Amino acid sequence: xxxxxxxxxxxxxxxxxxxxxxxxxxxxxxxxxxxxxxxxxxxxxxxxxxxxxxxxxxxxxxxxxxxxxxxxxxxxxxxxxxxxxxxxxxxxxxxxxxxxxxxxxxxxxxxxxxxxxxxxxxxxxxxxxxxxxxxxxxxxxxxxxxxx
Numbered sequence: 625x626x627x628x629x630x631x632x633x634x635x636x637x638x639x640x641x642x643x644x645x646x647x648x649x650x651x652x653x654x655x656x657x658x659x660x661x662x663x664x665x666x667x668x669x670x671x672x673x674x675x676x677x678x679x680x681x682x683x684x685x686x687x688x689x690x691x692x693x694x695x696x697x698x699x700x701x702x703x704x705x706x707x708x709x710x711x712x713x714x715x716x717x718x719x720x721x722x723x724x725x726x727x728x729x730x731x732x733x734x735x736x737x738x739x740x741x742x743x744x745x746x747x748x749x750x751x752x753x754x755x756x757x758x759x760x761x762x763x764x765x766x767x768x769x770x771x772x
Contacts, residue, residue: 708732
């Protein structure tokens with residue numbers, strides 16, 4: 625299994641070999657593509673899933689510093705919450721090698737209504753049910769490509 629994320633389409637596609645097995649609407653960074661620390665941009669290039677965080681946690685679990693801190697009650701918030709599951713990305717290219725230090729994730733969000741638009745702070749946001757499904761299907765170390 626491997627993942628391709630299209631910034632231009634705001635889609636994440638899961639493949640088994642050459643066969644498309646799932647497609648999800650996502651949100652990448654409002655600030656566009658970039659690699660600098662503190663830029664709030666989404667990096668592109670080759671990655672691997674270096675950590676899977678949240679296995680068995682409730683849908684809507686809030687993560688702070690990658691630790692579960694309760695369950696979101698659905699109250700609207702401008703905060704960029706990290707919910708349900710986290711796929712932490714390790715950059716494999718020179719320009720995205722700082723992705724671990726930047727805490728670039730694929731994660732669930734409290735802003736599901738904004739999916740399909742670039743509105744994140746650098747991570748790839750997904751619907752909570754979708755990230756749980758993807759999390760359960762993908763293996764640690766799985767290749768992931770973010771392109772335009």
